[in-house]
Amino acid sequence: SQQGEEDPQALSIQEGENATMNCSYKTSINNLQWYRQNSGRGLVHLILIRSNEREKHSGRLRVTLDTSKKSSSLLITASRAADTASYFCATALANDYKLSFGAGTTVTVRA
């Protein structure tokens, strides 16, 4: 079964607002990665957060990781139309060779 599960499944916000999505996983991990897929495009890597980290920032993105709750969140601040995409969390075990993805959160940013 898949490791990560994103919540909510879909999110619609106004341009300029913040978007928050969550990811829960089942087993201990080495790292958790967030990816974005724009319609018809490939998966773009956003952030990798390791199990010993609690928060990470990249531009308008903020990722938190709570290993005790086995959950992560991705916050997009001051959203733009170009942020419209599907967002996936993916977990990796230590010395593992594959990522386990959830079904993703579809974010729609309205102009």
Next chain:
Amino acid sequence: EAGVTQFPSHSVIEKGQTVTLRCDPISGHDNLYWYRRVMGKEIKFLLHFVKESKQDESGMPNNRFLAERTGGTYSTLKVQPAELEDSGVYFCASSSMLVGGVEAFFGQGTRLTVV
């Protein structure tokens, strides 16, 4: 540096036909992965190469799928004969180390439609 490249970007074939997808990983990346996303569901692992060797093909749906990685460079994924349920987006990814330690770089995907 060129990223992961997949070809074709789109393919529409009839049920029963054969299709071959190609992936060119980032140069120097020994690890190559195939994933698939079907009908808007989760992205599922298909298989993993280290250089030219298959390390894990446990995610391959059935024996209609055959993956190869010639000389440890590019990889192909052949579906023969294709069925309707094979429709989806096929992603290829590569990494320099196992993804437990580093990020994986994905290609733009091949959207396969079987009619």
